[in-house]
Amino acid sequence: MLFVWGLLVGLIFLFLVPRDATGWLQHTYTRVFRWPLAMGSGLTRVARTTAQERTVSSREYDKLFQANQQFRNACANLQKQLQEAHSQIEMLTKLHARPGLEHMQPVPAKVVTQMKDELTIDRGQDSGVAVGQCVMSLTDTRLDDQCVIGIVSGVYSDGARIKLITDPKCGIRVSIGTLNVRNVMEGRGNGAARIPLVLYSTAIRTGDVVYAQRQPGFLDVPIIVGEVARCERDPDNPRVWDITVRPVCDLTTLSDVVVMKPASVQ
Amino acid sequence: MRWLRFAVLILAASILQTGPVGILALVRPDIKPDLLLILLVFFAIRCNSKDAILASFAIGFVADLSNSTVPLFMGPRIISFGLFGMLLSDLSSTIFVRKVRHQFLAIFLMGCLTAGLSGLLMFLRAQSITINVAVFLWQPLYSAVLGPFLFLPVGWWMRMYGKGRGPSRRRALLRR
Numbered sequence: 001m002l003f004v005w006g007l008l009v010g011l012i013f014l015f016l017v018p019r020d021a022t023g024w025l026q027h028t029y030t031r032v033f034r035w036p037l038a039m040g041s042g043l044t045r046v047a048r049t050t051a052q053e054r055t056v057s058s059r060e061y062d063k064l065f066q067a068n069q070q071f072r073n074a075c076a077n078l079q080k081q082l083q084e085a086h087s088q089i090e091m092l093t094k095l096h097a098r099p100g101l102e103h104m105q106p107v108p109a110k111v112v113t114q115m116k117d118e119l120t121i122d123r124g125q126d127s128g129v130a131v132g133q134c135v136m137s138l139t140d141t142r143l144d145d146q147c148v149i150g151i152v153s154g155v156y157s158d159g160a161r162i163k164l165i166t167d168p169k170c171g172i173r174v175s176i177g178t179l180n181v182r183n184v185m186e187g188r189g190n191g192a193a194r195i196p197l198v199l200y201s202t203a204i205r206t207g208d209v210v211y212a213q214r215q216p217g218f219l220d221v222p223i224i225v226g227e228v229a230r231c232e233r234d235p236d237n238p239r240v241w242d243i244t245v246r247p248v249c250d251l252t253t254l255s256d257v258v259v260m261k262p263a264s265v266q
Numbered sequence: 267m268r269w270l271r272f273a274v275l276i277l278a279a280s281i282l283q284t285g286p287v288g289i290l291a292l293v294r295p296d297i298k299p300d301l302l303l304i305l306l307v308f309f310a311i312r313c314n315s316k317d318a319i320l321a322s323f324a325i326g327f328v329a330d331l332s333n334s335t336v337p338l339f340m341g342p343r344i345i346s347f348g349l350f351g352m353l354l355s356d357l358s359s360t361i362f363v364r365k366v367r368h369q370f371l372a373i374f375l376m377g378c379l380t381a382g383l384s385g386l387l388m389f390l391r392a393q394s395i396t397i398n399v400a401v402f403l404w405q406p407l408y409s410a411v412l413g414p415f416l417f418l419p420v421g422w423w424m425r426m427y428g429k430g431r432g433p434s435r436r437r438a439l440l441r442r
Binding site: 002006007009013014019025033037040041043 | 391
């Protein structure tokens with residue numbers, strides 16, 4: 001009979017008493033005997049630490065040392081990656097907050113391959129990148145003077161092709177300085193671009209800034225694309241200028257770029 | 267049975283089990299002697315049936331109460347200690363558990379069986395179980411090695427100097 005009662009008590013504790021109640025009982029036990037328990041735990045910890053210090057062999061030490069080194073390397077890498085991610089987030093936040101770009105969503109991308117007048121980046125359709133979107137430079141030092149470097153010419157699921165402004169097949173609508181000149185800039189293929197068909201009567205000087213024009217859905221504000229490097233009378237057509245534009249950033253050393261997509265595109 | 271002494275002993279054992287016994291841990295922190303298991307076997311083979319059952323359940327209760335490995339669960343050890351304590355108590359009236367090697371075997375078997383049943387009950391309650399060889403095998407083995415030597419001071423404290431009951435009592439009756 002005594003056994004049955006004991007068994008019943010055990011079953012009640014196991015299946016009927018809520019875990020909170022049993023937890024409270026165990027907690028009470030620990031609280032009531034906290035002093036001897038803490039002393040015992042401390043004693044055990046000290047003994048274990050001392051024993052461990054004594055028993056680690058040189059082989060184990062080497063193994064642990066190597067593991068520690070690997071762990072430190074991994075930590076250092078992670079810290080650097082975290083730092084880079086933080087700086088990228090900071091840059092994108094600043095970029096997003098720039099007047100006129102509130103409705104654009106910057107998509108940061110890494111340059112995977114770089115050929116003559118063409119780039120391949122690691123972001124594509126999956127990130128909302130689409131043909132025709134503007135691509136800008138992204139560097140730590142020149143956040144405020146970012147420039148348009150090209151246009152997305154082809155997309156894959158996880159990558160995209162960018163035609164640089166210097167590519168002869170690339171055409172961007174531009175304006176020059178404060179002048180009321182709207183024209184299409186074409187690449188020259190030799191690290192420069194040209195703006196054709198600008199009347200010779202227009203007052204253009206070397207050093208004038210060239211802006212990529214506002215294009216609804218692709219670029220909400222004009223953004224610098226280059227500057228006039230040379231302007232001469234066109235020998236074939238003396239009524240117009242032969243304007244050579246030089247990109248304001250070095251297109252050959254780009255490692256990070258940012259694709260500007262409308263905020264609504266997922 | 268001196269229940270006050272028993273209570274003090276069980277409480278002391280549970281506190282020692284939670285803390286200082288860890289010093290005796292071999293290889294891994296969980297391979298250490300189980301004092302409550304040793305006491306369970308001691309009382310099961312030295313007390314009369316009624317006291318043994320009561321003591322077994324009480325030890326099981328304290329074991330569950332002080333169990334730090336699986337907190338928030340009580341009951342598996344009450345049941346397993348109670349059940350196997352009673353079985354050992356019944357067996358000890360027919361099987362002689364006097365020699366050190368018999369006590370060793372009794373503690374080892376009790377350790378394996380109680381750990382097995384506790385694990386099973388835990389599985390039924392929590393629907394998950396972690397098979398820990400240390401608890402199922404090495405801890406009972408370690409307790410079995412150490413247990414017979416602890417019977418002497420425990421016997422002195424409980425004023426139980428007899429080396430097992432049952433057969434000896436039967437023999438004493440036969441002698442009469």
